[in-house]
Amino acid sequence: MATRETKRTVLITGGSAGIGLGLAARYLAAGHRVTVTGRDPHKLAAAREQLPGLETFAGDIADPAAREALATHAAKAMPRLDVVVSNAGIQRRVSIAEDTAPWFQVQNEIDILLAAPVHLSRLLIPQLLEHGRPSVYVNVTSGGAFNPQPFAPLYSAAKAALHSYTVNLRHALRATGCRVVELIPPAVATRLAGPGPNHGADPQEFCDTVFPLLNGEHAVVGFGPTAQSDFTARLTAEHNAFEAASQRFGVPLYAPGAGPTAH
Structure with a gap:
């Protein structure tokens, strides 16, 4: 992991709460510049209060125009961007047999989890790639x-596609010098599915454990069940x-x- 002497510029989507905010806190504590995104300006303001020095960018990651606006902002305001954590998520906990939601709600879940x-x-x-320095891209x-x-079939399917x-x-x-990391959380006790009961690993313990491993030296980072030998063997x-x-x-x-080239 980069030290205070090698300051990183970090962008985390879905960083106003949960895993995203937890990782933002650790990047900041390590001396890096951190920007998080989120849909709710009030939650972003609360995140800035909680983490002095945190930068924020408001936008709905489900909207292609908002994603393009974020990229434009990154190019102008973060020209030294070298760590991206694509973390924004949503989870609709409804079985296939009972899912009668209007299609726009279903499409919104697909857009946030896969299209974005x-x-x-x-x-x-x-x-x-343009700046030529080593970088890390985390999905x-x-x-x-x-x-x-x-209980969350579309979430599972979208995450399988993202894997x-x-x-x-x-x-x-x-x-290239860009390393791609897949962070595979098990159930973590955040508010991913919205208000109501939650279960899973302690978010702080999860972030403490995985943060040092997101330096590009590990292609896959798990925790608990997703770090056990049977899972890693799979x-x-x-x-192979x-x-x-x-x-x-x-x-x-x-x-x-550069862009794509023949290999």
Whole structure:
């Protein structure tokens, strides 16, 4: 992890509460410049009060125009951006058989969990490559990506898709100085699903444990059930299968300091 002598510029989406805010606090404590995003200006103001020095940017990550505005802001206000934590999330806890919500609510969940992180990677990674310094791009998935959760089926499916995309993103950036990290939380006792009962790991213990591992030296970072040997063995087997299959067809990869190039 970068020290106070190597100050990082960090952007965390969904950073006004929960895991995002917890990681923001640790980056700030380590001497880095941190900006968090969120939809609610009041929650962002409360986060600034809680963490002096924290910078914020308000916008709905589900909206493509808001994502483009965030990228424009990052290019102007954070030209030395070198750490991105794509963390914003939502979880609708409703079974498939009982899900009668209007489609716009379903689409909003898909947009926040999958469209947003994919779009942001397309917008922000060229900025990380342009300055030529080592950088880290973190996608936050979930244990539910690997063990589908009947109480949150669309959340599980979107996180599974993001896991797959993250594997390919890491492959696309393998020749550059940008390291791709997948952070895989188990259940963590945040308010991800909104008001009401929550369960899972203590957020502070989770953030204390995973923060030192988000330095780009670990492709995958888990905690508790997602760090146990049976789970990591499953990931290793998947990685080996991917490496073998990825050699079958040559595809363009990112080049250092540039856009995609043939490999």
